[in-house]
Amino acid sequence: MVADQEIGYMRTIVQCFLAAVILNLAFIAPNQPGAMTLAALTMVPLELPFVLFLLWAIPPSSRWNRPVRFGLVAVLMVALVGRVADYATFTAFDRSFNSIVDWDLITAGWLTLVASTGWPLALVAAGSALLALVAVGFLIIWATGVWAGLAPHRPARPWLLAGATLGLVLTITDIGFHRNHWAYNPPGDAFTARTATSDAVQWSRTLTGLKRFSQSIQNDPFAGHNKLLSRLTQNDVLLIYVESYGRSSFDNPLYAQTHVPTIIEAQQRLAKQGLAMRSGWLEAPMVGGQSWLSHSTIASGLLIDNQGLYRMLLDSQRPTLYHYAQKAGFQTVAVMPGIRLDWPEADFFGFDDVLDSHSLGYKGEAYNWVTMPDQFTLSAFDRLKRSQSPRQPIFAQIALISSHAPWVPIAPVIEWDAIGDGTIFSQWANTGDPPEVVWRDADRVRDQFRQSVDYSLKVAFSYAQQQYPNTPLIIILGDHEPARFVSQVPGRDVAVHFIGTPEQIAAIDQWQWTTGLVPAQDLPVWPMDQFRDRFINAYSKIAP
Numbered sequence: 001m002v003a004d005q006e007i008g009y010m011r012t013i014v015q016c017f018l019a020a021v022i023l024n025l026a027f028i029a030p031n032q033p034g035a036m037t038l039a040a041l042t043m044v045p046l047e048l049p050f051v052l053f054l055l056w057a058i059p060p061s062s063r064w065n066r067p068v069r070f071g072l073v074a075v076l077m078v079a080l081v082g083r084v085a086d087y088a089t090f091t092a093f094d095r096s097f098n099s100i101v102d103w104d105l106i107t108a109g110w111l112t113l114v115a116s117t118g119w120p121l122a123l124v125a126a127g128s129a130l131l132a133l134v135a136v137g138f139l140i141i142w143a144t145g146v147w148a149g150l151a152p153h154r155p156a157r158p159w160l161l162a163g164a165t166l167g168l169v170l171t172i173t174d175i176g177f178h179r180n181h182w183a184y185n186p187p188g189d190a191f192t193a194r195t196a197t198s199d200a201v202q203w204s205r206t207l208t209g210l211k212r213f214s215q216s217i218q219n220d221p222f223a224g225h226n227k228l229l230s231r232l233t234q235n236d237v238l239l240i241y242v243e244s245y246g247r248s249s250f251d252n253p254l255y256a257q258t259h260v261p262t263i264i265e266a267q268q269r270l271a272k273q274g275l276a277m278r279s280g281w282l283e284a285p286m287v288g289g290q291s292w293l294s295h296s297t298i299a300s301g302l303l304i305d306n307q308g309l310y311r312m313l314l315d316s317q318r319p320t321l322y323h324y325a326q327k328a329g330f331q332t333v334a335v336m337p338g339i340r341l342d343w344p345e346a347d348f349f350g351f352d353d354v355l356d357s358h359s360l361g362y363k364g365e366a367y368n369w370v371t372m373p374d375q376f377t378l379s380a381f382d383r384l385k386r387s388q389s390p391r392q393p394i395f396a397q398i399a400l401i402s403s404h405a406p407w408v409p410i411a412p413v414i415e416w417d418a419i420g421d422g423t424i425f426s427q428w429a430n431t432g433d434p435p436e437v438v439w440r441d442a443d444r445v446r447d448q449f450r451q452s453v454d455y456s457l458k459v460a461f462s463y464a465q466q467q468y469p470n471t472p473l474i475i476i477l478g479d480h481e482p483a484r485f486v487s488q489v490p491g492r493d494v495a496v497h498f499i500g501t502p503e504q505i506a507a508i509d510q511w512q513w514t515t516g517l518v519p520a521q522d523l524p525v526w527p528m529d530q531f532r533d534r535f536i537n538a539y540s541k542i543a544p
Contacts (some may be wrong), residue, residue, distance in 0.1 A: 088109070275471060296310055
């Protein structure tokens with residue numbers, strides 16, 4: 001009998017220990033890749049004593065036992081799901097998940113995963129993640145059940161509640177120390193509670209920012225002005241975005257040793273044609289993805305750094321750069337090979353025509369997520385638009401995508417007159433390892449990124465060279481940096497290059513940008529939302 005009791009006590013002690021370990025791991029689970037270290041295991045969560053003592057203090061027979069237990073389970077599961085979302089957005093975009101404005105990222109991420117790996121692997125990945133979450137949920141339910149099932153002696157309950165209260169006080173103190181610079185920093189770390197507090201602050205700031213943005217939409221400095229972009233009306237203007245092209249191509253030796261020589265070689269070829277070049281830096285609104293935020297920032301002259309602001313912009317009457325181009329006599333064209341579905345936003349931005357993945361006429365095989373190589377995109381744009389006669393001058397936004405993740409495979413640069421309907425590119429569409437193999441190794445991912453950006457730069461600059469002697473004003477710029485684990489440099493700067501005749505480029509001499517295609521490292525960086533207004537001012541004869 002005594003032996004059975006001792007075995008029962010030992011079993012209870014072991015179960016309580018395992019349950020405490022499970023809850024401890026739940027509280028210290030990281031929300032970003034940089035926190036995924038062995039040192040994180042030594043963190044002492046201040047919320048844990050509060051939860052354990054509270055569960056222990058309430059007798060199993062109490063009507064409060066189950067509501068308190070499952071309330072704690074719900075709160076902890078919500079926190080864990082939020083941390084998983086944070087981990088994903090920190091990996092991709094170097095920021096936490098904003099539950100007010102980021103829900104669209106779930107759909108965008110799913111579509112990108114399907115396009116990159118195919119439906120079967122995407123479903124396996126999603127199913128595995130869901131099963132893992134369910135398993136974690138059952139473990140937490142079991143762990144809380146162990147401590148909630150303890151029957152405390154009545155004299156011990158005040159002490160247990162005192163322990164829970166102390167844990168709560170220490171948790172609040174830790175939050176105050178980190179957020180409000182309180183003098184006392186308690187031992188341990190209330191990471192989960194602090195993250196929840198930060199989310200609440202983020203929600204408040206987001207709502208305030210949305211209200212402020214709704215006011216700034218109405219303030220357009222060019223309202224009522226005429227003769228805007230009048231210095232450009234005899235030339236085509238091509239705004240060419242190179243996906244994931246930023247300062248890392250210049251500052252990270254992994255990429256600079258490839259990209260900078262490519263850029264310098266292009267500079268030399270274009271200079272021989274008598275073309276002028278200027279280069280600078282813009283600070284993109286984000287890193288890692290959501291290229292449309294950069295596109296809309298350039299177009300609107302407003303900082304669009306989240307999906308909430310993007311939706312508000314689309315619901316507004318804000319004139320964009322392309323509306324002003326229309327008024328100046330341009331035909332506005334969006335060349336968007338990454339668009340596979342309907343794109344109603346085109347009307348808002350002021351595009352007369354959209355060349356998407358279907359209307360560009362590509363007959364070759366897709367390159368995983370990339371619907372067609374950049375060289376075909378630019379060739380098709382010339383064939384469908386610039387070779388037509390007679391026509392209006394064209395003001396185009398061209399979003400190249402060959403340097404979009406997963407960065408495999410990579411087409412070679414071929415002779416421009418050999419492109420045809422794109423079937424020639426099919427021979428390289430399945431070369432090399434697939435994304436699910438390459439993406440197991442971060443070093444291989446970085447090397448594929450290096451090669452893909454180099455391909456896009458070679459194509460973009462070769463295209464500029466092909467336009468001579470009737471060179472349009474060509475603006476080549478990055479939309480954003482890649483994810484931090486790929487770029488491995490801080491900041492959100494992207495390079496921007498103006499290429500054209502000396503007369504075309506003279507209009508921006510006052511900007512004091514670097515001559516050539518390699519922007520000086522110490523050149524002042526403009527926020528990307530300033531580009532529209534500075535560009536319009538430079539190429540306009542402002543009149544009331």
